[in-house]
Amino acid sequence: MELSLLNLLLVLVAAWLGGLLATRLGYPSVLGELLAGMLLGPPLLGVLHGSEALAVVGELGVLLMLLYIGMEIDPQELGRASKGGVLAALGGFITPFVACYLLIYSVTGSAYAAMFVGVAAGVTSLATKSRILVDLQLLDTRIAHVMMAGALITDTLSLLIFAGVIGVAQFGSVSMVQLSVVGLKALAFFSVAALAGLKLIPRFGAWLQRYAPGRTVSFLLIVVLALLYAEGAELAGLHGILGAFLAGLFLRERTLGRTLSRDLMDLVRDVSLGFLAPVFFVMAGFEVTFEVFWEHPVLLASVIVLATLAKIIGTALFYLPTGYGWREGLVLGAGMNGRGAVEIIIAQIGLSLGIIDTTIFSILVFMAIFTTATVPVLLKLGVDWLKRRGELVRSDHERRGVLIIGAGTTARALGRVLARSQPVWVVDRNPQLCALAEKDGLQARCGDALDEQVLSEAQAAHVRTFIAMTGNAEVNALAAQLARTVFYVPEIHVLFSGGDEAEHQSLLTHLHATTLFAGSVSLAAWDYRIEQERIVRSKVRVEQAGSAARFFRALQGPRPTLPLAVLREDQYWAVHSGLTLQPGDEVIVLQAVDVVAVPRDRFDRLVAEASVLDLARQLSLEEFFRKASEALAARLELDAETLQQRFLDREALSSTVVFPGVAIPHVIVEGQGRFELLVARCREGLQFPGQPERVHAVFVLARSEDERTFHLQALSAIAQILQREDFEQAWLAAAGPEALRRLLLESERRRLPLPAGSEPGEALPEA
Structure with a gap:
């Protein structure tokens, strides 16, 4: 059994290109991989071909794929499924199973082939549903929750019935004795698998966490465990994919620990879906025959239409007892009509075992392609129909509440x-801020907003609205992405504090999110104003x-204004750009x-009177010090060229870069009681000698000898300002020189007692 590396390479490239094209069009990558195999393989062009070695690679990929699916499915979610989800799952599986079974049995006379087609017809693709629900912005509707629960139950049910069909088919005929043997073997396997999963696997997980052998070894060990389960299923007369699926169900976060579980899931997903499984689906396309279109067109059309x-x-019909109406049931059925990877796996195994022939296999493949392709169209038509009738129910009773990332003022x-x-x-992450939030009557969870477990404990899976409003734009974006893709939160609002507006809009489009407050807002400035009761x-x-965006713009005038929330029919909602x-x-x-x-110190006055340079283009150090010296020379009663040279000479002694991106050049000048500050922002950055990073914030100090003490106080004040977590972002996002000045004046820091002769009541410029 020799593996042709060139053929493997071509298959992987074809899988990647086909999957990429499918996902770009809004469909699961498996459809693109299938089509790549059909077009480039033996059915049409014959550029690619299969081999025994390649088949082994694909089968391993499918085992790992089922392991990953098992790790993704939470058994508790199956137990918590709503009545509607259970009924939709049963109706969406039993009816097409029976209908297609009767059709195929009447045509072929083979009960096993009929059962395979029935199981394949009953499958519902979970991945397809989640993508479409996001695109159509339906995550906060009742039909979305029912569809997700129904798909989860249907896929699990399909695998269990498929395993039974495999066991019975091995006998070639059906009798009560044979059925009893199959049942006993399956029962024995499930009993042993459950006992090991509940008793031994948790100990195995605890050992992995305790001794931490590393991701590579841990990955190897769980693959070995999955193969053991797969072999156990084979020995019981079932198929190995069921064993791998069961192993995944037991390899939960509670077993492996949050960090290790997430790392291993990522590895299994990448190896299976990213490398091995695509080989299987491309090769599945090799087995398709286009002759079915002209040799059995009626059977092909009948299976697709009937399914x-x-x-x-x-x-x-099964959904009617919920009392939600037949129209909602029809839309649910249309949304659950797509088949996906599980159906192709079942069909391919049936073909390899000789239970179905290439004609039936081809029909099942074309059924998967057609039904999946029609889901977005049928679902959109159905949703629009419900909207026109006012029957699209937003699931307020199932999702309620708000989760805010950030506990600032x-x-x-x-x-x-x-x-x-x-x-x-x-x-x-700040315990003090969480304590203040609890004091305000809010429910606080102290932890990392990018940790799925933390978000889960903060009810991310149950809230209707997610608000990301930390001072860090990257954290906001990543947290919002988790909320949408992991917890399916229907309403997401993200703070925009200035910066790259195109990047912000791209994020909103990708997540179907909106801008919090409906415009650009300086969080640091508003935190300060509220704290100081300004x-x-x-x-x-x-x-x-x-x-709301137009309302936000109309509010803005000489004094900064923030539309915090809106009251409508006794309900309070956050203001955001999607609100009318x-x-x-x-x-x-x-x-x-x-x-x-408010009381202020000498450094505040220094900032209030300082020159502020806002430099748009990149300058050399000589150019920068020339501009700075020209701004300071008159105040210091010095020649600008002389002052410039002093700054350059001081920089030659040692770098004045004190933090990444921040420099504090300083020189001593003649006279007494002299202390001047110049603040500069260089958007493109200044390159200081010997420094790996460009400097964007510069605090230029010039003082006389007798101001040594205040020099130290000024350095301390600057250091405290730089400790703000969002300083770099706020600095680069500030609108102009006065915004930069306000940023320094409004930053939290320890202010020293006012010097003698000062006037405490004197006001600073409006911030």
Whole structure:
């Protein structure tokens, strides 16, 4: 058995290109891999060909793929499935199974072939559903939850019945004795598998966590475990994929630990779906025959039509006892009509065992392609139908509440308002902020917002709205992506604090999210204003319908204004760019006061009077110090060229870069009581000698000898400002020189007592 590396390479390239094209068109990659095998393999062009060695590679990929599917499915979710989900799953499986069984049996006379076709017709593709639900923005609807639960149950049920069919088919005929033997062997396997899964695998997981042999060894060990389960299934007369699937069900996060479980799932997914399984699906395309279109067109059309109608009608009929109506049942059936990888695996195994022939196999493949391709169209038509009739039910009773990422002052202020009408959870890494949130009556979870377990404990799987409003744009984006792709949160709002607007819009489009507050907002500035009580809170009644974004723009004037939340029919909602304000809505608005008379120190005054340079293009160090010297020379009563040379000479002694991206050049000048500050931002960055990173923030200091003490105080003040987690982002995102000045003035730091002769009541410039 020799493996042709060139053929393997070509198969992988074909799988990658086909899968990429399919996903770009909104379909699962397995359809592209199948089509690649059909077009480039023996059925059409004959460029690719199969081999025994290649088949082994593909079969290993399928085993690992079923292991991954098992690890993805939470058995508790099956137990928690709603009544509607269970009924939809049963109707969507039993009806097409029976209909296609009767059709194939009447044509071929083979009960085993008929059972294989029936099982394949009953399958529902879970991956296809989740992608389509996101694209159509249906995650917050009742039909979405029923479809996801139904697909989960159907796939599990299909694998169990498929295993039984395999066991019976091995005898060649059916009798009570043979059925009893098959049943006993299957029962013995499930008993041993469950006993090992509940008693031995947890100990195995604890050993892995304790001794931490590394990802590579851990991956090898769970693959060995999956193969042991697969071999056990084979010995019981079942198929190995069922054993791998069961092994995955027991290899849960509770068994392996959160970190190790996630790492191993990623490895299994990458190796199976990214490398080995595509070989299987391309080779499955090799077995298809296009002759079925002209030799058995009636049978092909009959199977496709019958499987589609039986799935839709059966789901609707079984769904009637829920009381939600037959129209919703029909739409559910249309959404669950797509088949996917599991059906192809079942069909391929049936072909390899000789239970079905290439004609039946080809019909099943074309059924999978056709039904999956029609799901987005049928589901959209059905949803539009329900919308027109006012029967598309948003699942408020199933998802309720708000999860806010970030527990800063503005986040807590928003949370307090929203909590008047719904539960609010907050997540933050800072224990002090979480304590303040709990004091405000919010439910807080202290931890990393990018940790799935933390989000799960903060009810991410049950909330209706997810708000990402930390000072870190990257954290906001990644947390929002987790909320959408892992927890299927229907409403996602992301803070925009300036910066790359095109990148922000791309994120919103990708996640079907909206901009929190409907415009660009400086979180740090509003945190400071609220803490210092430098705001006026009011309610603005909406008189004319319009977008929240337009409302946000209309509010902006000389004083910064923030539309915090909207009150509509006794419910409070966050303001966001996707919101349309209606007449009668009341918007809670925060507006900054004109002046502030809070105690301040000498450094605040220095910042208030400092020159601020906002440099758009990259400069040489000589050019920068020339500009800085020209701005400072008059105040210091020095020649600009002389001052420039002093800065350059000081820089030649040792670098004044104190933090990555931050420099504090300083020189001593003649006289007494002289201390000047110049602040500069260089968007493209300054290259200081010997420094790997460019500098974007520069604090230029010039002082006389007698100001040594205040020099140290100024350095301490700058260091405290730089400790802000969002300083770099806020610095680069600031709108201009005065915004940079406000950023420094509004940053939290320890302020020293005012010097003698100062006037405490003097106001700083409006921030």
